Amino acid sequence: MASLRRCLPVFRMWLVLATLLVGAGGVTAVASAATPGGPHVPPGQGEPNRSAMLSYDEVQAELVAIEARSKGTVRVEQIGVSGEGRALRVAYIGTGDTRVWIQGRIHGNEPYGAEASLAFLKKLAAGGKHARDLLEEITFVIIPLYNPDGYEAYIRQDTTHRIDLNRDWGVDRDTFDLVNSVRAGQGLPQLPESVFDNYTRHRAVESQAHWYLWAEFLPHYMIDLHHQGTYYSGDSDDMTTFSMGISLDPGMLEDEQWDAVRQMAVVAADAADRHGAVNVTRYPYINIPEGVTSASMLNAPGPDGEYAGWRTNAMFFESRGGIGQKSRGYLVNQNVIGLWAIAEAIAAGTLSDVDPDRWADIPARGATITQCTKFPQQCAY
Ligand SMILES: [Zn+2]
Numbered sequence: 352m353a354s355l356r357r358c359l360p361v362f363r364m365w366l367v368l369a370t371l372l373v374g375a376g377g378v379t380a381v382a383s384a385a386t387p388g389g390p391h392v393p394p395g396q397g398e399p400n401r402s403a404m405l406s407y408d409e410v411q412a413e414l415v416a417i418e419a420r421s422k423g424t425v426r427v428e429q430i431g432v433s434g435e436g437r438a439l440r441v442a443y444i445g446t447g448d449t450r451v452w453i454q455g456r457i458h459g460n461e462p463y464g465a466e467a468s469l470a471f472l473k474k475l476a477a478g479g480k481h482a483r484d485l486l487e488e489i490t491f492v493i494i495p496l497y498n499p500d501g502y503e504a505y506i507r508q509d510t511t512h513r514i515d516l517n518r519d520w521g522v523d524r525d526t527f528d529l530v531n532s533v534r535a536g537q538g539l540p541q542l543p544e545s546v547f548d549n550y551t552r553h554r555a556v557e558s559q560a561h562w563y564l565w566a567e568f569l570p571h572y573m574i575d576l577h578h579q580g581t582y583y584s585g586d587s588d589d590m591t592t593f594s595m596g597i598s599l600d601p602g603m604l605e606d607e608q609w610d611a612v613r614q615m616a617v618v619a620a621d622a623a624d625r626h627g628a629v630n631v632t633r634y635p636y637i638n639i640p641e642g643v644t645s646a647s648m649l650n651a652p653g654p655d656g657e658y659a660g661w662r663t664n665a666m667f668f669e670s671r672g673g674i675g676q677k678s679r680g681y682l683v684n685q686n687v688i689g690l691w692a693i694a695e696a697i698a699a700g701t702l703s704d705v706d707p708d709r710w711a712d713i714p715a716r717g718a719t720i721t722q723c724t725k726f727p728q729q730c731a732y
Pocket residue numbers: 352353458461577578
């Protein structure tokens with residue numbers, strides 16, 4: 352959910368920072384293990400390396416190829432078209448009664464959600480006992496590219512309205528009142544009526560198509576794949592590579608939901624930690640009812656004010672920024688590890704055995720590692 356403005360200084364700063372850390376003897380085991388030969392972006396390169404990322408056409412070709420190779424286990428479907436007329440395609444796999452939704456690239460300049468969801472789909476489609484066990488219990492819908500126009504333009508928003516598609520699902524009166532009641536409990540001022548009126552509510556066709564898919568599929572679980580800027584882990588000198596996020600205050604959720612989303616985060620964090628090259632943190636507190644994961648948890652209304660009568664357990668992953676060719680492999684892989692671990696726990700029925708309070712033990716995401724840290728006058732937020 353990182354904004355481009357926050358992300359961009361990182362790319363220029365990373366070499367300087369890495370040099371400083373080396374000079375201070377502070378380079379971390381995690382950073383060096385994960386990215387031998389770092390820095391992540393060559394000096395002077397202000398933009399991430401697009402050639403390391405799958406284009407819209409390449410994602411479509413991958414989907415077609417995976418479906419063709421799968422001998423009928425993967426079904427690709429077009430659910431609509433983007434504002435500029437690009438096909439919105441999703442893949443289904445599995446026969447289980449539990450339904451899991453995975454989405455990537457809702458923010459067009461946060462690329463590897465597409466690569467990670469396709470890698471996860473390929474791993475499932477490749478067969479083998481582990482995959483078969485998951486697919487007997489779970490039916491997945493996998494959305495590699497939620498915002499194709501935004502990706503091709505390499506901006507966060509869609510290109511038709513320039514709105515954030517992760518702030519464009521419906522918010523009804525009850526939910527808005529709940530937000531204000533949570534704020535009152537925290538001693539915060541009430542949000543004015545203008546905030547309620549200004550929610551965009553499925554203005555974009557991408558939001559409409561995906562809401563109807565959600566209302567038809569009714570996922571029990573959802574994981575949304577993002578990138579953030581580059582941050583420290585807590586107050587350490589370690590760089591976090593991977594944050595676990597929950598997009599609502601617990602006061603917005605039923606108790607079972609709050610437990611389930613924390614359990615998902617703990618399972619994914621444990622798996623990533625076991626992998627070794629990943630440094631996991633807890634994404635900061637947010638409470639955004641208009642986001643997709645939030646709205647899916649809140650039985651949010653659709654484009655015509657209709658209700659699906661459903662509450663998903665939804666959370667998100669945030670991979671670090673600084674996304675050059677060298678870091679692509681481990682950034683994609685940490686997402687696949689997290690997704691696989693959650694799916695395994697769901698399929699095995701062990702997710703509910705996890706202690707949800709361990710969520711609080713995941714280290715908090717620390718300060719931003721950006722040029723702004725050193726030169727705040729250059730960053731007029
Ligand atoms: Zn994002």
